[in-house]
Amino acid sequence: MNNTNEKKLEDFFNKLSERSRTHLLPTLLKAQELFGYISENTALRIGEVLKVPAADIYGVIEFYSLLYSKPTAETVIRVCTSPLCSLKGSDKIKKALLEKLDLQEGIPSTDGRFMVESVQCLGLCDHAPAAMVNNTTVCDLTENSIDDLINGTKSGPDNNTYSNHPVITKRFGKIDPLNIEDFIREGGFKGFAHALTFSKDELIYAVKSSGLKGRGGAAFPTGLKEQGVVQGNNSEAYVVCNADESEPGTFKDRIMMSRDPYSVLEGILITAYLIGAKKGYIYIRGEYQDAQVTFAKVIENAEKAGYLGDNIQGSGLSFNLEIRSGAGAYICGEETALFESIEGRRGIPRNKPPFPVESGLFGKPTIINNVETFSYLARIVSDKKKVILSPNALTPSGTKLFCLSGDIVRPGMYELPFGIKLNEVINDWGGGLEGGRAIKAIILGGASGSFVPREHWNIALDQETLRAAGLSMGSGVIMVFNETRDIRNILVDIGNFFYHESCGKCYPCQLGTQVQQEIISNIKRKGPGEDDFGRLEDVGLTMKDSSLCGLGQTASSAVLSAMVIWPELFRSTDKVGDN
Amino acid sequence: MVTLYLDDIKVDVDENITILEAAEKVGIEIPTICFHERLTPPGLCRMCVVEVEGARVLLPSCITKVRDGMKVKTDSERVVRARRTILEMLAASTDISGAPELNEQIKEYSADIDRFKDSEKRTFPVKDDNPFYMRDYSKCILCERCVQVCSADIQFSYALTTAGRGYTNHITTFYDKKLPETSCVFCGNCVAVCPTNALIASNEYGNKTGDTK
Numbered sequence: 001m002n003n004t005n006e007k008k009l010e011d012f013f014n015k016l017s018e019r020s021r022t023h024l025l026p027t028l029l030k031a032q033e034l035f036g037y038i039s040e041n042t043a044l045r046i047g048e049v050l051k052v053p054a055a056d057i058y059g060v061i062e063f064y065s066l067l068y069s070k071p072t073a074e075t076v077i078r079v080c081t082s083p084l085c086s087l088k089g090s091d092k093i094k095k096a097l098l099e100k101l102d103l104q105e106g107i108p109s110t111d112g113r114f115m116v117e118s119v120q121c122l123g124l125c126d127h128a129p130a131a132m133v134n135n136t137t138v139c140d141l142t143e144n145s146i147d148d149l150i151n152g153t154k155s156g157p158d159n160n161t162y163s164n165h166p167v168i169t170k171r172f173g174k175i176d177p178l179n180i181e182d183f184i185r186e187g188g189f190k191g192f193a194h195a196l197t198f199s200k201d202e203l204i205y206a207v208k209s210s211g212l213k214g215r216g217g218a219a220f221p222t223g224l225k226e227q228g229v230v231q232g233n234n235s236e237a238y239v240v241c242n243a244d245e246s247e248p249g250t251f252k253d254r255i256m257m258s259r260d261p262y263s264v265l266e267g268i269l270i271t272a273y274l275i276g277a278k279k280g281y282i283y284i285r286g287e288y289q290d291a292q293v294t295f296a297k298v299i300e301n302a303e304k305a306g307y308l309g310d311n312i313q314g315s316g317l318s319f320n321l322e323i324r325s326g327a328g329a330y331i332c333g334e335e336t337a338l339f340e341s342i343e344g345r346r347g348i349p350r351n352k353p354p355f356p357v358e359s360g361l362f363g364k365p366t367i368i369n370n371v372e373t374f375s376y377l378a379r380i381v382s383d384k385k386k387v388i389l390s391p392n393a394l395t396p397s398g399t400k401l402f403c404l405s406g407d408i409v410r411p412g413m414y415e416l417p418f419g420i421k422l423n424e425v426i427n428d429w430g431g432g433l434e435g436g437r438a439i440k441a442i443i444l445g446g447a448s449g450s451f452v453p454r455e456h457w458n459i460a461l462d463q464e465t466l467r468a469a470g471l472s473m474g475s476g477v478i479m480v481f482n483e484t485r486d487i488r489n490i491l492v493d494i495g496n497f498f499y500h501e502s503c504g505k506c507y508p509c510q511l512g513t514q515v516q517q518e519i520i521s522n523i524k525r526k527g528p529g530e531d532d533f534g535r536l537e538d539v540g541l542t543m544k545d546s547s548l549c550g551l552g553q554t555a556s557s558a559v560l561s562a563m564v565i566w567p568e569l570f571r572s573t574d575k576v577g578d579n
Numbered sequence: 580m581v582t583l584y585l586d587d588i589k590v591d592v593d594e595n596i597t598i599l600e601a602a603e604k605v606g607i608e609i610p611t612i613c614f615h616e617r618l619t620p621p622g623l624c625r626m627c628v629v630e631v632e633g634a635r636v637l638l639p640s641c642i643t644k645v646r647d648g649m650k651v652k653t654d655s656e657r658v659v660r661a662r663r664t665i666l667e668m669l670a671a672s673t674d675i676s677g678a679p680e681l682n683e684q685i686k687e688y689s690a691d692i693d694r695f696k697d698s699e700k701r702t703f704p705v706k707d708d709n710p711f712y713m714r715d716y717s718k719c720i721l722c723e724r725c726v727q728v729c730s731a732d733i734q735f736s737y738a739l740t741t742a743g744r745g746y747t748n749h750i751t752t753f754y755d756k757k758l759p760e761t762s763c764v765f766c767g768n769c770v771a772v773c774p775t776n777a778l779i780a781s782n783e784y785g786n787k788t789g790d791t792k
Binding site: 040043053054055056057058059062063069329346351499500501502503504505506507508509510511512513514515518522529531535538539541542544545546547548553 | 612621622623624625626628636637639642657660661663664665667668669671672694695697698699721730737738739740741742743744745746747748751752753754755761762
């Protein structure tokens with residue numbers, strides 16, 4: 001059997017467009033799939049073919065959670081232990097599973113059949129607790145569904161969404177997501193057709209005046225990015241779609257890709273036309289196998305229909321799109337780490353400047369946007385007249401995809417207008433809290449977001465209002481916790497998440513995520529120590545102020561915000577005058 | 580030429596230099612850990628961060644270029660807290676007894692090396708697998724200079740890599756092999772640039788570190 005697999009790996013090499021380092025991650029994922037791990041000999045062979053130093057290959061394998069240098073098992077069950085799944089009891093499920101299979105976490109069974117491990121957020125927070133059994137997702141687990149886990153019986157997700165103002169979700173339910181004709185019938189590629197009639201300046205004006213800002217969390221104006229690349233007048237440029245959705249509490253991109261994937265492609269195409277890119281990538285996280293399968297089909301159909309390839313729709317634009325799979329690393333959602341990953345390296349963020357618009361993928365000017373941003377871009381450009389004649393028609397960019405999760409009656413994805421009140425989303429849309437309980441806490445923005453002070457529970461959800469209150473919606477996450485929840489448990493889960501996902505390059509984050517996690521765990525276990533408030537504050541502010549990238553800069557947000565709202569949880573009462 | 584203000588001192592310098600270089604010209608000392616003048620600055624230790632007016636976060640002076648009209652504080656409260664906390668966390672994670680420069684900085688910033696003493700230290704058995712040098716990674720601060728010199732910065736031997744992620748990062752070889760079984764050519768460059776004596780010539784081990792073999 002092994003020989004067959006070795007032959008399959010050689011076949012894989014033969015199909016590569018070029019034998020170079022950029023194919024390292026796809027190759028390692030292939031080897032992982034074929035052999036269940038990457039042996040020394042396999043790694044050496046890969047290094048020889050792709051011309052990558054052996055030590056570098058080992059460094060890459062040991063960086064990504066879905067790659068292994070030691071044997072795993074036929075069936076690997078990964079139970080999500082991120083904040084929301086943990087809240088819903090994933091730890092108990094993992095324990096029950098380990099007990100039933102008589103295994104220890106991370107160690108394969110002696111017969112090589114099973115291995116159980118923890119995984120960070122699977123983007124199924126509306127179906128918590130969730131798990132993956134090899135490539136199959138299993139949702140809404142209970143202690144009674146352990147057998148489903150072992151058998152990998154598929155259950156969900158249903159991907160229901162809600163909106164009274166559908167803009168980018170308006171095709172949902174009206175189309176077969178994979179049918180390109182359905183998409184075209186419902187106004188698809190109209191934005192691309194419009195774009196072809198625009199000059200570059202007009203197109204940039206249209207995007208800028210729409211007020212569209214990046215939907216991945218950083219909210220950078222999309223039009224400014226485009227302007228940056230166009231002004232550079234580049235001979236070679238790239239478009240990249242960031243589908244490495246991994247922020248705990250975020251699942252909108254997964255749903256977007258499953259229900260209207262061509263709209264994402266359309267936004268990518270418009271951008272490619274604008275900057276003259278011939279090649280683009282969509283980097284989909286390794287845990288989103290369904291989305292990868294969907295997009296492979298989307299690309300195939302688009303090629304057949306003349307929306308990818310040479311001279312697209314007679315426009316003179318030739319553009320190809322390639323899927324790249326992540327391999328289990330939240331940090332690769334950081335744009336420069338994502339480039340490193342596509343280039344075949346450890347997903348380590350680069351120092352900025354230079355910014356991607358000057359020097360991005362392969363050192364070339366690059367536009368990288370989130371899935372939702374591309375879809376929205378297509379929608380804006382398809383409505384040409386409105387945008388050009390009345391720049392404020394959709395300001396600030398109309399609607400946003402919100403991901404509602406936690407102790408809520410109807411968790412799910414909601415497309416709602418910017419400016420909607422937070423309590424309205426929770427109560428009117430989300431149906432309030434399960435069991436009619438009261439709210440204890442709300443986090444906006446995911447694990448890298450902050451707890452919302454009670455006086456802001458009715459705050460308007462638009463970027464300006466939130467910023468003035470020291471908050472951020474990030475990628476659109478709203479996590480709700482009921483009165484029975486212990487804030488310290490939530491912080492331990494968030495602390496563990498960042499401890500696991502820090503790349504470790506810069507000291508503040510490498511050391512800070514460890515120290516923060518230790519102090520929080522100690523507080524939970526035995527109450528706050530004498531200097532814990534001061535220590536957490538110094539560590540948190542040091543990470544926020546001096547980390548290299550957005551991960552480290554926000555890894556302490558939740559803790560710092562909790563310290564303002566519930567200072568008593570962090571202060572020792574043993575000593576008078578402490579802090 | 581550009582004009583900038585370093586701690587309110589007006590400085591005229593070439594436009595292509597860094598804040599760190601500009602500071603050096605006027606005698607303002609900014610501490611560094613990972614920076615080495617002969618290597619590509621990785622900008623990872625963040626010890627050299629400074630506060631630049633208008634910037635949301637502190638900026639690493641070793642890689643941030645000067646700009647006309649820039650106003651820089653090299654020892655503001657935020658800067659000092661970051662440096663002190665980085666040193667305190669480093670002392671908690673690593674055996675820094677063999678790192679004289681770090682110990683000087685700890686004194687200068689009044690860093691309390693016991694601040695995080697309940698934290699788990701990274702400890703590894705000493706690797707003594709070749710006649711030339713030993714690797715005591717309990718003393719490694721992950722500045723990555725050794726990986727740099729072994730790779731494209733100097734030697735192109737590519738024997739070393741960083742493996743792991745986050746706090747579990749560590750310097751190692753292909754599948755953790757002994758050095759003689761790797762592409763190492765024993766050039767000694769890594770030993771020369773190691774700032775903490777984590778890499779040390781075998782015949783010096785003990786003399787410099789006080790450890791016994």
